[in-house]
Amino acid sequence: MNALPAPTKRHWVRHETLLLLMLFAETTYFFYFARNFGTADNISNIVRHSAEMGLLALAMMPVILTGGIDLSVGSLMGLCAVIFGVLTHDWHWTTLQAVAATLLAGLFAGGFNAALIAFLRLPPLIVTLGTFSLYRGLAEATTQGTKIYRSFDPDFLNLGDQHFFALPIQAWIFALGALFFWVLVHRTTLGRSFRAIGFSPEGTLYAGIPVERRTAMPYVLAGLTAAIAALLFTARLHQARADAGTGYELAAITAVVLGGTSIFGGIGSVHGTLFGIAAIAVLNNGIARVPGVLKAGVGGELASMLTGALLLIALAAPILTRFITRGRATQT
Amino acid sequence: MISAPLLRLTKITKSFGAVRALKGVSFELNSGEVHALLGENGAGKSTLIKVITGAHKPDGGTLEIAGSQVSDLTPTRARELGIACIYQQPALFAELSVAENIGLRLECGATFGCVNWKKLHANALRLLKQIGAEIDPEALVRSLSMPQQQLVEIACALGSGAKTVIMDEPTASLTRTEQELLFGVVHTLKASGAGIVYISHRLEEIFALADRVTVLRDGESISTQAVRDPEGVVLISETELISLMVGRPVSALYPPKAKVTGEPVLELCAVGCKESGVEEVSLTVHAGEVLGLAGLVGAGRTELARIIFGITPADSGTMALNGAQVRVLSPRHAVELGIGYVPEDRRRHGLIMQMPIDQNMTMAVHPKIFPNSLLNFRAETAIGVHFIEKLGIKASGPAALGGSLSGGNQQKVSLARWLATQPSLLILDEPTQGVDVGAKSEIHRLIRELANEGMGVLLISSDLPEVLGLSDRIAVMRGGRLVDTLDSTQATATSVMAAALRSA
Incomplete structure (x- = not known):
């Protein structure tokens, strides 16, 4: 009885291996069949286009690890982009001041989610569903839904266009984010608490861990990350607009769950999330470059379908394998 | 008794992978008998119950119910054959009323999917009266105490016409008076001709209730004997039972x-x-x-x-x-x-079941052993190994998940978490709730040692x-x-x- 393997642990290790194989197969396929997929230009393109969603996914991971969810990050991107636009254009703040204020706004909005969820103990799904509408609504009201801020400081725009040591600047920011969240989740007592809370908030409280503060933290970080993503988005498109990041929250959640994090909390890894982000980013880019798809012009639709299929396969696979192996065990 | 026993198990075996949970258990239950099942945690009691209720299919041996051999027992079939089990934690729907719960379990009071409320309530009231429980059938289960919920479970068993009632540590959370009430119910059931398989860690209950006792150890039935002779003289002592259970004198x-x-x-x-x-x-x-x-x-x-x-x-x-x-x-x-607090509810508060035991042990000392909030896995494993040795925790290692341990060992892990804080x-x-006899006396010794320190x-x-x-x-x-x-x-x-x- 004591020799039983650690089932949850084995489970997610296997999941990540599986995901890595899927990612490898996907990349190989596109490498041979998609037009111009393997070029240096395209690879940097993939990174530039997925860095914002990727950052949101990284920040989403600890939220889901605690057993919560944050639906508001995409909307918050829109709100932060608009705040940045208003500050630079209408209030004539310097870029640096506006960047700082935008990051603060992100922190504050994340803190608002956190306060409602961790201290008032409202369900995360409902709270962030509310702020999902609230933040987007604020952004759209400010711009009357039409106004788009253009023309920014060229130094700021470099953030979206330039390379640094052969890689797009977004790649470096994303790598920093990945490192930060990996260390946070896997190497600090904070990450340990997130996991414990995901398994059992009450049990964690009884161990003398300040559950409220620990639950709050991932939401605050998600707010800050959404602000960073909004700035990257603005720099990449040269536009600050209210619809920035629409639907990104769902892409981020998909990447996290695809990466093996349990939607019920407790189980998951940041490297898994990275694989999940890569799988979605590669799929989105590659599928549109397959000649047949290119001709039909259905890249976006197919990408969305295949992402869904990938998610379902990745979730069902471990359960199916367990089912099959158990069947074999009872036969012998 | 001349009629065939309600239940006869002969040389039942059952393995899970390489673990042989049951290595040959024989057990018999007669009508009108309370037969106690004793054994340390991990001796195979739970597995045996699951075989009887059809949740596990035995690998070998024969199972006879009311004289006829049954080979393909499923939980549904077991229920039809009159086997009911009352678990430690009543499995009722908290947001439904008592009558609704009873109705759901017995699948009565409904015709073509429509609920006949009158019949449902009358039936619930009758069953509750029968066992002498003063519970309002319309009360929500949420509002009932644990023992009251157990009584509802018993009413369900009675209502389903169960001839074999299995009680798995029914008194674990009951007070003395509530126990008395439960004992009364057991006597009622017994008098009505039902057979009761009674599992408890409290030996005094075995002496108060049981007619016969079977001791399990390491998946084998070690001995079955009568608790009293026909004149009511007790035939076996507490120490004898304990040494049978642990296989050594205590x-x-x-x-x-x-x-x-x-x-x-x-x-x-x-x-x-x-x-x-x-x-x-x-x-x-x-x-x-x-x-x-x-x-x-x-x-x-x-x-x-x-x-x-x-x-x-x-x-x-x-x-x-x-x-x-x-x-x-x-x-x-x-x-x-x-201040350290080893809580009552191990599974919910004492331990995080899905986490390794070393991580469970360090939870309350994070600031002390991980300054700067950075985890140090080597230090953590060392703490795990230290307490596994010090408290004699039976586990495959510090990385074993809390949930994979037996109750007594889980309790020791929960205790280790607080010893690590060196509380005053x-x-x-x-x-020691739900902890087997061997581990219980170890925990007692440990408590006294701590006080002496x-x-x-x-x-x-x-x-x-x-x-x-x-x-x-x-x-x-x-x-x-x-x-x-x-x-x-x-x-x-x-x-x-x-x-x-x-x-x-």
């Missing part, structure tokens, strides 16, 4: 008491908390002392522990720790002040012999108040129970 049941006690560790003065219904509790725990806290379930003992530990902070009175006035506002705060006050809430121990237990055997002084609570403090040299089971029961 020496002194309780370690010797403290010779000297030191300075006060905890002083409560008129402490109360409106939210949890505790009023004006004053008590003192000294260094080196085990203070037993006795009382019925619901007397406010766990509530008091939760106040001291800061889960529901006190709103009146004063509290001093090692001579200094403190106000404990959160468990985190309590840990910093040197340790609160133990039902530390100078810790103040507050021991909450509903197991009266344990409170009497282990405590230096005994405080008794009733209705949220402290009603009496007895010296253990003078206290007897009767005097403690009298204090716990006496009406104000």
Whole structure:
């Protein structure tokens, strides 16, 4: 009885291996069949286009690890982009001041989610569903839904266009984010608490861990990350607009769950999330470059379908394998 | 009895992978008999029950129900054949009424998918009356106490016409009076010709109830014997049963008491908390002392522990720790002040089942052993290994998940978490509940060792012999108040129970 393997642990290790194989197969396929997929230009393109969603996914991971969810990050991107636009254009703040204020706004909005969820103990799904509408609504009201801020400081725009040591600047920011969240989740007592809370908030409280503060933290970080993503988005498109990041929250959640994090909390890894982000980013880019798809012009639709299929396969696979192996065990 | 036994199992075997849970168990249950099943945790009792209820298919051996051999038993088939099981944790729907729960279980009161409420209620009322339970069929299960919920379970079993009723530690969370009620129900069932398989860790219950007892050890049935002869003379002693269970003689049941006690560790003065219904509790725990806290379930003992530990902070009175006035506002705060609390509900509060045991053990000492908040896996594993050895925890290693351990070993892990904090006050809430005899005496010895090292121990237990055997002084609570403090040299089971029961 004591020799039983650690089932949850084995489970997610296997999941990540599986995901890595899927990612490898996907990349190989596109490498041979998609037009111009393997070029240096395209690879940097993939990174530039997925860095914002990727950052949101990284920040989403600890939220889901605690057993919560944050639906508001995409909307918050829109709100932060608009705040940045208003500050630079209408209030004539310097870029640096506006960047700082935008990051603060992100922190504050994340803190608002956190306060409602961790201290008032409202369900995360409902709270962030509310702020999902609230933040987007604020952004759209400010711009009357039409106004788009253009023309920014060229130094700021470099953030979206330039390379640094052969890689797009977004790649470096994303790598920093990945490192930060990996260390946070896997190497600090904070990450340990997130996991414990995901398994059992009450049990964690009884161990003398300040559950409220620990639950709050991932939401605050998600707010800050959404602000960073909004700035990257603005720099990449040269536009600050209210619809920035629409639907990104769902892409981020998909990447996290695809990466093996349990939607019920407790189980998951940041490297898994990275694989999940890569799988979605590669799929989105590659599928549109397959000649047949290119001709039909259905890249976006197919990408969305295949992402869904990938998610379902990745979730069902471990359960199916367990089912099959158990069947074999009872036969012998 | 001439008629075929209700249940006859012959040389049942069952393996899970490489683990042989049952290595040949034979067991027989007659009509009108209470047959006790004894064994340490992990001896195979749960597996055996699952074989009888059809949840597990045995690998070998034969299973006869009412004289006819059954080879393909499923839970549904078992129920049809009149086998019912009452588990420790009643599996009822909390948000539905008692009658609805009974109706759901018996699948009665409904015609073509429509509920006949009148019939449903009448039926529930009849069944509850039959077992002498005064429970309103319209009450929500959520509002019932644990023992009341168990009675509802029994009513379900009765209503389904069960001939074989399995009771798995039914008294684990019951108070003395509630036990009496349950015993009465067992006698009623017995008189009606049903057979009862009775599982309990409390030996005195076996003597009070059982006609025969079968001892399981390491997946084998070691012996089956009658508890009494026809004249009512007891044929077997408690020590005999214990040594049969553990396979070796158990020496002194309780370690010797403290010779000297030191300075006060905890002083409560008129402490109360409106939210949890505790009023004006004053008590003192000294260094080196085990203070037993006795009382019925619901007397406010766990509530008091939760106040001291800061889960529901006190709103009146004063509290001093090692001579200094403190106000404990959160468990985190309590840990910093040197208070440890091993909670009653191991599975929900004591341990995180899905996490490795070393991680469970370090949870309360994060700031101490991981300065700068950075994890140090080597230090963590070392702590795990240290306590596995020190407390004799049976696990594959520090990385074993909490949930993979047996109850007694889980309890030791929960204890280790608090020993790691080196507390000056340790609160133990039902530390041996659901723990087998062997582990129980180890835990008792450990508690006394801790006290001897100078810790103040507050021991909450509903197991009266344990409170009497282990405590230096005994405080008794009733209705949220402290009603009496007895010296253990003078206290007897009767005097403690009298204090716990006496009406104000």
